[in-house]
Amino acid sequence: MQTQTLQLILSPRDAWSAEQKWRVVKRSVDARQRELRVHLTVLTDDKGDPIAKDAPIPLYNPPVFQDVHNAKRSVIIIGAGPAGLFAALTLLEHGIKPIIYERGKDVSERKKDIALLNRNEGLNPESNYCFGEGGAGTFSDGKLFSRSKKRGNMQRMMELFHYFGASDTVLYEAHAHIGSDKLPGIIKRMRECIIEHGGEIHFGCRVDSLRDFRFESSDLRFKTPVILAIGHSAHDTYRMLAEEGIALETKGFAMGVRIEHPQALINKLMYKGLTSNSSPKGKERNLTDFVGNASYSMVTQVDGRGVYSFCMCPDGHIVPAGSSADSCVVNGMSASHRNSPYANSGMVVQINPEDIPGDDPLRGLAFQETLERMAYEHGKAPNMAPCQRMKDFVEGKESNSLPNCSYLPGVVASRLDQWLPAHIGKRLQQGFKDFDRKYPGFLTNDAVILGVESRSSSAVRIPRDPETLQSVNTPGLYPCGEGAGYAGGITSSALDGINAALKIAL
Ligand SMILES: Cc1cc2nc3c(=O)[nH]c(=O)nc-3n(C[C@H](O)[C@H](O)[C@H](O)COP(=O)(O)OP(=O)(O)OC[C@H]3O[C@@H](n4cnc5c(N)ncnc54)[C@H](O)[C@@H]3O)c2cc1C
Incomplete structure (x- = not known):
């Protein structure tokens, strides 16, 4: 069946009724006028009649992950935030084995440390709202929008979130929101998928030097590409990078x-x-x-x-x-x-x-x-x-x-x-x-x-070549996500991780 779309501008009540019946493919709320209006785009058949809500979402491509247990190529990823995880999933799609090192704990253990913190019973410097599986995004609001439309394939990123359990709304809502109660489950399913397909995730592993990933500590070449997805709260890691001569610059x-x-x-x-x-x-x-x-x-x-x-x-x-x-x-x-x-x-x-x-x-x-x-x-x-x-x-x-x-x-x-x-x-x-x-x-x-x-954006940039996305003075190192200073927020960090992985894969 040929499908088309129909754009509607409705009162909140009528929009709500339409959403209960029809397959919505775009939705936004306009509060700029005197009366609040909801802009809906719904899917219709070739006669222009709206299609029922449970119809498949058009152009939706579920990911296909390859088995990488015996893959010839592997990539080290430092940090399991949105940038690191989406890089890992993208590598899996291309048959490359991701090996992730994450300083914090897995999401279930991390939840316990966060509960202690909220009760004011102490802060674990390696497991908190910033560090641990899923990165700073896990116990966040989970708002999924980006001001920049140029960063990459937003649709692909939303499809991955959806595949791992986010609701249909992430595929069409202008200001999609997952919620801090749903994110941990989604992150856990991502990890399970990475491990099931042959990738590795090592928790409680803070990377204190890049030397281990080089052929010899005096050699500047890396044995495998390294994706650096550390977020912007790891001040100690930035200091380590400075000591090891990785180019860094200050930013606004x-x-x-x-x-x-x-x-x-x-x-x-x-x-x-x-x-x-x-x-x-x-x-x-x-x-x-x-x-x-x-x-x-x-x-x-x-x-x-x-x-x-x-x-x-x-x-x-x-x-x-x-x-x-x-x-x-x-x-x-x-x-x-x-x-x-x-x-x-x-x-x-x-x-x-x-x-x-x-x-x-x-x-x-x-x-x-x-x-x-x-x-x-x-x-x-x-x-x-x-x-x-x-x-x-x-x-x-x-x-x-x-x-x-x-x-x-x-x-x-x-x-x-x-x-x-x-x-x-x-x-x-x-x-x-x-x-x-x-x-x-x-x-x-x-x-x-x-x-x-104080942690709304990174105060440091790890400059990289715009074409290859590798560090300007350290080939083989792919700084990405918020900590690299090229992204801000879950969406753009995840997209940046996907882009870094694609540079390695293609
Ligand atoms: C409470 C809160 C709410 C937020 N709400 C939103 C929101 O609603 N929407 C939105 O878009 N953004 C939100 N953000 C911001 C968003 O979470 C970040 O922009 C995003 O997580 C950055 O992704 P990233 O992968 O680049 O880095 P991070 O998510 O920071 O992940 C980096 C990971 O690297 C690990 N790491 C660091 N150093 C090392 C090391 N040396 N060795 C091993 N591992 C290391 C860290 O433990 C961490 O898990 C929120 C942030 C917080 C704290």
């Missing part, structure tokens, strides 16, 4: 705080009154049932630097995302059903290399570490986060009380307005005022800010 990054509002307030501001308390009884519940709770994306310029929201998590939780015992780092996540009463996002300020004095390519790391230690000291107890009400922060006042907040290890009132470096703090204060002008009510003491959001 961003730092700031995590902000948390009541979700009901964000719904009211973003859905422009459609979900306010003044709406007819029951309307708010119905509307969010159909289109989900509201998210936002904010950006402004203050004194020549961008100030913007980052990784917004509707119905989310703020989590302790540090990887060393004397630091306090916050980030956000949410479950697939998004069921917390809070909305959080990173609020960060662009930092250019020239903002940090010196010429050490790793000086951005030192700057991040300084702020993370300050946050730790102001948090006063391990992993309790320094916190201030939003309006108090902007007006330079102490918060005498703090509202409830989703951050499980606990918060401590602190004058972030006083101790954040002025080039970050002052810009955030102005940025919040700008956002309030656009969405009056956004700047409120019902919201809190927690410090510090």
